[in-house]
Amino acid sequence: MLPQAGNLLPQVGNLLPQAEMSSLTAMLPALLREGAAQEGLAIAWIPIQAVMEGEDKLEDWIDPRLRFPWARTVVSFALPYPAPAAPPGLLEGRIAAFAAYDWYGTLKERLCRIAKTLREQHPSLRVKVLVEGPLQEKGWAWRSGLGWRGRNTLLFHPAWGSRLLLGELLVSEELEASESSEQEQLKHTPVSRCGDCRLCLEACPTGALEENESDSIRPSAPFFHLHVERCLDTLTLHHPGSLPDWARSALGQRLVGCDLCQEVCPYNKVAPCAPFCSSNPPPGPGWKLSIPSSLAMDESHFQAAFTGHTLGRLPFSRFLRNCLAAAGNSDGAAITESVRPFLRHPDPILAEQASWSLARLTSHRGFPGSTGQSIKTRP
Ligand code: B12
Ligand code: SF4
Numbered sequence: 001m002l003p004q005a006g007n008l009l010p011q012v013g014n015l016l017p018q019a020e021m022s023s024l025t026a027m028l029p030a031l032l033r034e035g036a037a038q039e040g041l042a043i044a045w046i047p048i049q050a051v052m053e054g055e056d057k058l059e060d061w062i063d064p065r066l067r068f069p070w071a072r073t074v075v076s077f078a079l080p081y082p083a084p085a086a087p088p089g090l091l092e093g094r095i096a097a098f099a100a101y102d103w104y105g106t107l108k109e110r111l112c113r114i115a116k117t118l119r120e121q122h123p124s125l126r127v128k129v130l131v132e133g134p135l136q137e138k139g140w141a142w143r144s145g146l147g148w149r150g151r152n153t154l155l156f157h158p159a160w161g162s163r164l165l166l167g168e169l170l171v172s173e174e175l176e177a178s179e180s181s182e183q184e185q186l187k188h189t190p191v192s193r194c195g196d197c198r199l200c201l202e203a204c205p206t207g208a209l210e211e212n213e214s215d216s217i218r219p220s221a222p223f224f225h226l227h228v229e230r231c232l233d234t235l236t237l238h239h240p241g242s243l244p245d246w247a248r249s250a251l252g253q254r255l256v257g258c259d260l261c262q263e264v265c266p267y268n269k270v271a272p273c274a275p276f277c278s279s280n281p282p283p284g285p286g287w288k289l290s291i292p293s294s295l296a297m298d299e300s301h302f303q304a305a306f307t308g309h310t311l312g313r314l315p316f317s318r319f320l321r322n323c324l325a326a327a328g329n330s331d332g333a334a335i336t337e338s339v340r341p342f343l344r345h346p347d348p349i350l351a352e353q354a355s356w357s358l359a360r361l362t363s364h365r366g367f368p369g370s371t372g373q374s375i376k377t378r379p
């Protein structure tokens with residue numbers, strides 16, 4: 001007998017009998033919520049179609065179905081990570097909180113466990129774990145109702161603030177948007193809960209954050225913009241060659257990433273980090289490194305110490321460049337001797353950075369950047 005038209009579920013890669021589909025649709029939300037709760041993650045989801053074919057879709061948004069044609073729902077998760085326990089000392093470089101411990105690895109492990117349970121319980125379901133994947137994660141998380149977007153351009157979970165990492169599961173089942181979805185409400189109200197606060201814009205050491213009048217697509221929503229090339233995260237992690245002059249003192253003692261627009265945020269100051277985060281952190285270099293010891297490292301030592309961590313993704317010469325800049329922004333004779341040998345370094349970028357740092361160490365004692373604070377410098 002031919003199947004009834006209603007039994008055929010169009011465009012789903014694996015055609016499942018309708019009874020199985022409806023049981024899946026009924027079970028999946030509970031399974032997802034249970035998995036997220038067990039793994040200490042926040043969760044929200046939205047069907048892809050609702051976003052990609054909705055009226056306020058942005059043109060440059062990537063459709064996950066281009067790479068995963070079977071995907072029907074994006075399930076967004078957030079893992080909170082703790083703020084540094086204490087600021088670095090005078091001879092220490094600062095590592096941004098997201099990079100201090102292997103939080104990406106932790107998130108991946110947890111999402112893989114959730115995906116495994118889903119596959120075990122529903123073998124016909126297709127699931128893809130995305131960590132550092134191709135989606136514009138903040139947008140998906142926001143549209144799902146996981147949180148709101150701040151002037152620092154980051155996604156804020158209502159309880160955990162913005163110190164969190166995002167990851168996703170793509171699933172082949174089309175689920176109704178999760179109950180916590182604020183989508184309808186947010187369509188008619190401002191997206192942000194920042195109010196009149198502009199602390200992050202004022203604190204950003206390079207003037208990388210900007211607020212435009214409105215989003216041209218959705219005029220009712222404030223539109224926050226980050227000048228990527230000015231952000232110290234870009235400069236420490238992704239910028240090859242010499243550090244631009246305007247960024248050097250602004251860098252302070254940062255070796256990797258920057259947390260300032262999150263540190264100053266009142267929401268983050270009161271946000272409790274989930275206890276599982278800080279009590280048992282995964283492996284990582286920690287929040288600070290001795291600058292003299294870092295400058296004394298050779299490449300094999302660097303790789304042995306940091307491979308597998310965000311820091312280990314830096315080319316060794318970029319790590320040294322950042323350490324030299326941090327040395328210039330630190331204080332004291334002790335560090336001068338660590339910098340001096342680099343004046344004769346065969347890499348001209350390092351030799352030049354050492355020269356800048358030595359000049360600064362000797363002539364700018366007591367300069368605000370030397371205590372680890374950053375100096376506001378606009379390029
Ligand atoms: C490139 C990148 C950067 C760049 C640029 C960041 C930027 N703001 O664009 C640099 C290197 C500067 C950077 C810095 C940091 N990053 Co980063 N970064 C990314 C990455 C890989 C891509 C972001 C991106 O596509 N940017 C381009 C812009 C155009 O896209 P977008 O900001 O997401 O917004 C677009 C869409 O989402 C869409 N959209 C947004 N909202 C809405 C709403 C609706 C209704 C619709 C329809 C569309 C829509 O419109 C925008 C324009 O197309 C993401 C991971 C990912 N795959 O998403 C992490 C990510 C954004 N970074 C993250 C982190 C932690 C950081 C740092 C804090 C790290 C650090 N301590 O140094 C800093 C923070 C700087 C800051 N204030 O933003 C986290 C943010 C978590 C959070 N709470 O939001 C992410 C999500 C990584 C992760 N997996 O958790 N990052
Ligand atoms: S991470 Fe630092 S440099 Fe980048 S926008 Fe925030 S405060 Fe500015």
Ligand code: SF4
Nearest residue numbers: 150151194197200265
């Ligand atoms: S510091 Fe103020 S303006 Fe910036 S994200 Fe936080 S609440 Fe919003």
